[in-house]
Amino acid sequence: MTSILAIDTSTDACSVALLTAGTVRVLQEYAPRRHNQLLLGMLRELLPGGPGGLDAVAYGCGPGSFTGLRIAASAAQGICFAAQLPALPVSTLAAQVQSAIRLGLAGEGCWVLSTLDAHIGELYWALYQVVDGLPHAVSSEAACRPEALVIPGAEQVVALGGGMRYHADMTGASQARISALHDTVLPSAEDILPLAEAAFTAGAWQQAEAICPVYVRDEIRWKKLAEQGPQS
């Protein structure tokens, strides 16, 4: 039976989950800016003997807090390189949909708009449909201001996640598409596991050297020399 460790530090929550012999153990804590401090203790608690018996390590690859994504990616690099394990990158937006499925908020065939707060007035989002109990991406992941959000298709959607704090700023057309809103749902290591297991079975893994966060927002709001004013 497959044994997979999952790590998610993409939001203010820090979570690790272990699938082994068909059972799942989860450790989760709301821990803004304390992920690095907590993660190792959680790993030790879940795997007192180290990562030796694992088949793979899954990590929430993004989008999310840049520092958080790097903590999960660096941890996955360390474990996968040291224990010679494959890595399974899982979208945090997809993991959040999986969370909604587990909580009974999104059923089979349901369309789900998964969002995260990207701060500076923007949200990360992607659209999914639940197929065979798993989220299938209908759109690519993107970052935009709420008023610029255009939800693909015409179906009613269940909207999830921290990006929904901008609901009031979305267009009337977007708001009219949302049939239910659950803004407290979060991505978590536990909900990474089903997606990771499917990816592992499909052979969709990467080597430790290839592990890297998916930031979605790649431009840096930092002025280049030519844009900076005179020196003082």
Next chain:
Amino acid sequence: MRILGLETSCDETGVAIFDTRRGLLAHALFSQVDIHVEYGGVVPELASRDHVRKALPLVQQVMQDAATTPEELDGIAYTAGPGLVGALMVGATLAQTLAWSWSIPALGVHHMEGHLLAPMLEDEHPQYPFVALLVSGGHTQLVRVDGIGQYRLLGESLDDAAGEAFDKAAKMLGLPYPGGPHIARLAESGDAARFDFPRPMVNRPGLDFSFSGLKTFTLNTVNACRDETGLTDQDKCDIARAFEEAVVATLVIKCRRALEQEGLSTLVMAGGVSANRNLRAQLQAALAKLGARVFYPAPQFCTDNGAMIAYAGAQRLAAGQMDGPATTVRPRWPMTELAPL
């Protein structure tokens, strides 16, 4: 004892393996200067992003270069601070998870202790006690060192670090980041007699530094020389010379004063600015008159590097120190808080 060291506190990814019996076995460095040059300084987010890409390949490279298997490693040291928090997190998390997976201890090392001990990597290295001048883009400190972890701060910059002043002066002269080497290059063709820049705080007692006034003086000189076509090449060389002379003279005067005050005859100079040749020459000449000696690291270990972290970590790990269960990075971390060995 064989230790893997990781440095990711700012804009260089450095990895090395140090063996307490055989010395430095391998080191590798990736400098991000080309990434930050168009911004005129280090962009923390870009620095962190690059550490994630470079750290693990460098670990693989040094293990290969040192022909070291995981079973031969006895511990992993990483820079835990001070530095850019996001950048520190990358090295810390990678080091901690590697160590956990290999069932060996990890230890967070103080970046400036790494710099301070970097001259110990040389065959001819200083003996304790000594005075250390730590001079880089982030720090300008004089420290009395009685042993590893036995540090007393004698003086420090009250505003800009010396390296920061070099970078800012370089920017005023239209030179690229990092400014130190560019200023030094222009200064070689500069006329030392044309401008007389102030030597900040040398007439005051004590061992503190201040470089912000010198920065303002440089800007005023630049503005006074500039016409509608800007500065001439000779203007730039002369200003660079005057600026460098002022910084070097200030550092030399304070180093001499520190040795006299502490009654010591050994000075260790470390950090990026310690690569400045004029500073090395003037310090050597001034200390020779006192019958004192100056030690500095090899040029490749003056700037940030993994070797100094592997060395410092090896000393502490060999003494039984290791990370506690919830150790984290410390972007601000006074060196005087370090535990003695």
